[in-house]
Structures are given as structure tokens and as C-alpha cells.
Amino acid sequence: MKYWKALAFLTAILLTGTVVPHSAHAQTPTQVSYGSQNGDVWDLQFRLKAMGYYKEPLDGKFGAATAAAVRKFQQSYGLPADGVAGSSTWKALKKYSLNRQEMDIMAHIIYSEARGEPYKGQVAVGAVVMNRIQSGKFPGNIRDVVFQPGAFTAVDDGQYWLTPNSTAYLAAQDAVRGWDPTYGSLYYFNPDTATSAWIWSRPQTVKIGKHIFAK
Structure with missing residues (x-):
């Protein structure tokens, strides 16, 4: 089942090429937290999903599931688990994940x-x-x-x-x-x-x- 979920996720990348809006690839992402809706949230969700932390569909909306995934990532990499994607979280994400x-x-x-x-x-x-x-x-x-x-x-x-x-x-x-x-x-x-x-x-x-x- 895990294999097929991963394959479905990656097939979306292969076939659509539009999973994450172009604006999500800014050099300096903004701080995003619960309630945020912008391209950086798409980027955040994609990175967390690729790493296995985020399980929901990519929608660019920073809700409870995104906050929980951010906290899990932060805990795994020794960061303050506040559920907010600030500069230190983005720095770690860019080091250990890909958009x-x-x-x-x-x-x-x-x-x-x-x-x-x-x-x-x-x-x-x-x-x-x-x-x-x-x-x-x-x-x-x-x-x-x-x-x-x-x-x-x-x-x-x-x-x-x-x-x-x-x-x-x-x-x-x-x-x-x-x-x-x-x-x-x-x-x-x-x-x-x-x-x-x-x-x-x-x-x-x-x-x-x-x-x-x-x-």
C-alpha cells in the first residue's frame, strides 16, 4: 500500500507538472503558520509529503494537518516544535528535502x-x-x-x-x-x-x- 501511495504521488508530478505553483519556489520563503494560504504553503506541504510527514492532499492551506506535520518534522530534526515554519525550519527543510x-x-x-x-x-x-x-x-x-x-x-x-x-x-x-x-x-x-x-x-x-x- 505504501508503494502505491508513493507511486500515485509521484505520478501526479510526472503527469501534471503543476502540483506546486511556480510562486512556491522563492529563494526566501515567508514565515507561514496556521491560517496561511500562499505559494510557500504549497512548497512546505510538498516537502513534508515527500518526506512522509504530511499525508493529506496538497492544497496550499495551512491547517491542522499541516501544523501537525511541521511539528513532527521539527521534533525529528531537533527544532522547537511550535508548528510554525519560520527561518530555522525552512533552513532545515531545504537541507533535508526537495521541492x-x-x-x-x-x-x-x-x-x-x-x-x-x-x-x-x-x-x-x-x-x-x-x-x-x-x-x-x-x-x-x-x-x-x-x-x-x-x-x-x-x-x-x-x-x-x-x-x-x-x-x-x-x-x-x-x-x-x-x-x-x-x-x-x-x-x-x-x-x-x-x-x-x-x-x-x-x-x-x-x-x-x-x-x-x-x-
Whole structure:
């Protein structure tokens, strides 16, 4: 049942492309609380739903269900659980979640880098992206992480622009929800094709499919 609910949610992203209004992607979200109705509430609900905290339909209205989801997120990440999405809550949300446009980027990089890998290996690629965002050693947002020069082969050779399938979106959602089969890795490589001595020097954590993951 959980799988089908997730698939239905992600199918809405794939088919409509309008789950969250464009205004919800402002660089600096406003503080939103019970009674708020604006694009930032859509963004908030989407992020919380992708992480599994918000269970209701996305409607852009900050009601009791949204407040409860915000409190659960705040409790999970050590924030004051006041049910208000202020600056500290938004900062944590942007570090540990993705909005609709960012989920598209995640699905694209997963599909282009790992579409021939087992599902766990696809989630692992997404986990590496999330680990980089959260590490402090890389840019703090997915767009800059993915498009950092030389970071991903699929971006360099143009495969990034292939259309991802629903499995890539499901893997993206699992990575955003915190599944990390890589044990905190920041890198991965194919041992059959890797020529960099530096990447071989990184501490390795696990091999999944054709990829070795490393810190």
C-alpha cells in the first residue's frame, strides 16, 4: 500500500507538472503558520509529503494537518516544535528535502547515472546527492551539486537530459526520505572504468551493482 501511495504521488508530478505553483519556489520563503494560504504553503506541504510527514492532499492551506506535520518534522530534526515554519525550519527543510523542481533534478540524475542499476543502487545515487547537500563540503542545494563542473558524467555527456521513468522518481523519494544504502558516502565510481587514482584512494563503504561508494 505504501508503494502505491508513493507511486500515485509521484505520478501526479510526472503527469501534471503543476502540483506546486511556480510562486512556491522563492529563494526566501515567508514565515507561514496556521491560517496561511500562499505559494510557500504549497512548497512546505510538498516537502513534508515527500518526506512522509504530511499525508493529506496538497492544497496550499495551512491547517491542522499541516501544523501537525511541521511539528513532527521539527521534533525529528531537533527544532522547537511550535508548528510554525519560520527561518530555522525552512533552513532545515531545504537541507533535508526537495521541492517539485528539485525532485525533477534528482530523478534526472538518478536515471541518467544509474538506470541500469538495481533499485537499491538507484536510491544510493540519490543518497550521495543528498549527502553532498548536507555535508558542508559541497554546494548546499541540489542544482549546484548536480551541475558542479565535472561532478557527474551524465551531465558532462548530456545523458542527464534523458526523460526519467517512474522508478527514478520513486528512488528519488526514498533518498529524500532518508534511505542511505551508502552509509554516508559522498562519491561513487565504476571500478571497471574508473581511471582516477584519487577516487580509488577514498575510503570505500559498499559496492552496489556496478558502483563502489566511498567517503
